[in-house]
Amino acid sequence: MGKVWAMTRRDMNKWATYKTQATTSILGGLLGIVSWGLNATFVNRLVPDYNTNYVSFLIVGVLISSLILPLSQGIQGSVSPFTLESILMTGLKAPTFILGTVLWPYILSVVLFLPQLVVGIVYFHATLSVNPVSFVLALVISTTIVFSIAMVSTAFRIVTKTSDPVSWSLAIAASLFSGMTFPVSHLNDYVPGLSTVSWFLPQTWVYHIVRLSTLENASILDANIAISFLIAMIFAVVLLPLAFYVFRWGLNRAKRDGTLGHF
Amino acid sequence: MVDEPMAIQLLDLRKTYKVFRNLREGSGATVSFVNFFRILFGLGGQRTVALDSVSFSVKKGEVFGLLGPNGAGKTTMLKILSTLVLPDSGKAYVEGIDVTRRPRETVKRLQSVFAESQGFERRLTGRENLEFFATLLGLPKKQAKARIDELLTFTGMTDRADVMFQRYSTGMARRLLVCRALLSNASVLLFDEPTAALDPIAAADFRKLIRHDLADKEGKTILLATHNLWEAEQICDRIAVVRKGRILAVGTPEEIKKNVSDRVNLSLIVLNYSPQAAKTVTEAILAVRGVLGIEILEDRDHEGSTRLNIEGVKGLNYNVIFQKLSSLNLEVTSLESSQPSLEDAFLKLNLEAAA
Numbered sequence: 001m002g003k004v005w006a007m008t009r010r011d012m013n014k015w016a017t018y019k020t021q022a023t024t025s026i027l028g029g030l031l032g033i034v035s036w037g038l039n040a041t042f043v044n045r046l047v048p049d050y051n052t053n054y055v056s057f058l059i060v061g062v063l064i065s066s067l068i069l070p071l072s073q074g075i076q077g078s079v080s081p082f083t084l085e086s087i088l089m090t091g092l093k094a095p096t097f098i099l100g101t102v103l104w105p106y107i108l109s110v111v112l113f114l115p116q117l118v119v120g121i122v123y124f125h126a127t128l129s130v131n132p133v134s135f136v137l138a139l140v141i142s143t144t145i146v147f148s149i150a151m152v153s154t155a156f157r158i159v160t161k162t163s164d165p166v167s168w169s170l171a172i173a174a175s176l177f178s179g180m181t182f183p184v185s186h187l188n189d190y191v192p193g194l195s196t197v198s199w200f201l202p203q204t205w206v207y208h209i210v211r212l213s214t215l216e217n218a219s220i221l222d223a224n225i226a227i228s229f230l231i232a233m234i235f236a237v238v239l240l241p242l243a244f245y246v247f248r249w250g251l252n253r254a255k256r257d258g259t260l261g262h263f
Numbered sequence: 264m265v266d267e268p269m270a271i272q273l274l275d276l277r278k279t280y281k282v283f284r285n286l287r288e289g290s291g292a293t294v295s296f297v298n299f300f301r302i303l304f305g306l307g308g309q310r311t312v313a314l315d316s317v318s319f320s321v322k323k324g325e326v327f328g329l330l331g332p333n334g335a336g337k338t339t340m341l342k343i344l345s346t347l348v349l350p351d352s353g354k355a356y357v358e359g360i361d362v363t364r365r366p367r368e369t370v371k372r373l374q375s376v377f378a379e380s381q382g383f384e385r386r387l388t389g390r391e392n393l394e395f396f397a398t399l400l401g402l403p404k405k406q407a408k409a410r411i412d413e414l415l416t417f418t419g420m421t422d423r424a425d426v427m428f429q430r431y432s433t434g435m436a437r438r439l440l441v442c443r444a445l446l447s448n449a450s451v452l453l454f455d456e457p458t459a460a461l462d463p464i465a466a467a468d469f470r471k472l473i474r475h476d477l478a479d480k481e482g483k484t485i486l487l488a489t490h491n492l493w494e495a496e497q498i499c500d501r502i503a504v505v506r507k508g509r510i511l512a513v514g515t516p517e518e519i520k521k522n523v524s525d526r527v528n529l530s531l532i533v534l535n536y537s538p539q540a541a542k543t544v545t546e547a548i549l550a551v552r553g554v555l556g557i558e559i560l561e562d563r564d565h566e567g568s569t570r571l572n573i574e575g576v577k578g579l580n581y582n583v584i585f586q587k588l589s590s591l592n593l594e595v596t597s598l599e600s601s602q603p604s605l606e607d608a609f610l611k612l613n614l615e616a617a618a
Contacts, residue, residue: 006394006398086381088347089374091366255346255347255349260348
């Protein structure tokens with residue numbers, strides 16, 4: 001954990017030296033939620049899937065994505081030329097590297113999350129009904145899923161350098177099908193059965209279980225809710241070892257090609 | 264008899280790389296879709312040989328130089344030993360540890376200084392960067408602090424330790440790289456072109472640091488890659504001459520020079536030379552028995568005079584050369600005869616390999 005914290009502290013110190021960027025990222029987060037809030041109040045309607053209104057539904061969706069996106073963004077900065085070579089020469093283990101790389105962006109997003117939440121509740125009257133146990137469990141499962149995706153993304157980025165097709169595909173699929181800004185059942189209004197695609201995406205389950213636990217006071221003792229959590233957990237359990245395998249593949253591929261230090 | 268322990272061993276190491284291709288390859292001016300998909304999925308294509316059955320050993324405490332032109336495969340050898348590149352076949356050991364099978368064990372014993380591969384955070388100070396790497400190397404905080412102070416003093420960096428890395432000169436950055444390489448007290452150190460891009464004073468300091476401080480005082484085993492012949496001769500105990508991924512010769516600088524011990528170099532300063540006579544002079548001297556080559560240079564130290572560098576076999580009859588020059592109205596004002604240098608040996612080995 002000391003190594004993870006060392007990487008986090010390094011990223012935090014670096015972030016703090018770019019004062020303009022630090023200020024604009026804080027302002028950007030707050031203005032972003034205002035923009036989403038204004039949109040949501042304009043088209044406000046009920047969202048029966050989660051027994052809530054659209055403002056609450058959208059704001060929670062935006063907040064989840066602002067918690068998740070930094071995980072993959074954090075990786076991009078670290079797979080820069082030769083950084084990886086220097087880090088690997090310390091004998092650091094892969095999970096420590098990934099965790100150390102993503103922790104600061106994650107902490108920053110959590111810090112930004114809180115004022116955004118306040119803006120959402122106070123100015124846009126988002127109503128939350130949180131079940132603490134479900135929420136903690138949802139966070140653990142979601143973090144595992146996103147962490148796994150971040151590892152896969154890193155592996156491909158080590159090989160492909162500038163961008164990776166996997167995270168690009170997942171990001172595109174997520175924006176279309178995972179239901180960040182609309183309930184996935186809405187897809188069926190255009191193409192019957194289209195929402196089925198959504199449930200094959202791990203991100204859909206991230207949004208779903210976090211919304212269940214924050215909008216509906218959903219208890220995991222409820223069988224229907226438990227099934228949702230169980231499916232999300234299966235995604236997490238399958239994705240995590242797969243991510244390790246893919247990461248190792250990516251690293252060895254770059255070592256074989258002699259392109260570890262390339263960019 | 265007990266075998267002398269080896270710090271580094273390379274056994275029949277082979278490495279090829281894919282040749283970078285472009286979309287127009289093999290199809291003239293038009294973009295080939297077949298090529299596009301081949302490149303995208305890394306299929307087929309030519310490979311270039313970076314290392315071809317390379318084998319050598321470095322003894323503990325030795326300073327060993329890999330001497331070769333750019334593209335000879337020196338950096339590939341260092342990167343394989345540093346666990347950053349995987350070989351196609353063959354074995355590489357660091358203090359008996361197989362580097363491909365046990366990379367984490369390897370980097371506990373070996374650290375590298377790649378000039379281009381700094382990996383330092385530019386917005387942090389030198390000290391903060393070292394503290395970061397010390398934590399990653401698993402050094403306890405108190406021990407790390409003491410070690411960093413010691414290394415900063417050792418490399419003469421104490422005064423600049425708390426300055427942002429982005430303000431460092433090339434020489435200071437190189438010294439910080441050495442500090443990082445020494446953090447874990449690794450016994451084997453690799454240097455890739457250690458004095459490239461350094462000014463002459465910084466380069467001389469750095470050579471002293473490698474030879475005197477790291478090798479002689481600290482007893483480190485050092486493997487360095489360089490194309491600087493003088494540097495190799497000055498600081499290396501032994502040298503391997505490398506060309507196109509092959510080892511051409513291994514030995515002490517003196518042993519390497521023995522490859523051309525049957526040669527002699529003659530340097531003459533002559534007066535009355537005119538450039539129009541270049542062909543005549545060259546032909547006349549090359550006609551002398553035992554002369555292998557001649558080079559005609561303007562002598563910048565003496566106005567109006569010209570320097571003739573003549574290479575010949577041992578036992579070359581100088582009198583015949585003087586007679587030839589005299590017959591061409593060239594007056595010899597000075598003569599220097601020298602034994603072949605490492606450069607001569609290096610060139611001879613490369614020419615033979617090319618042939």
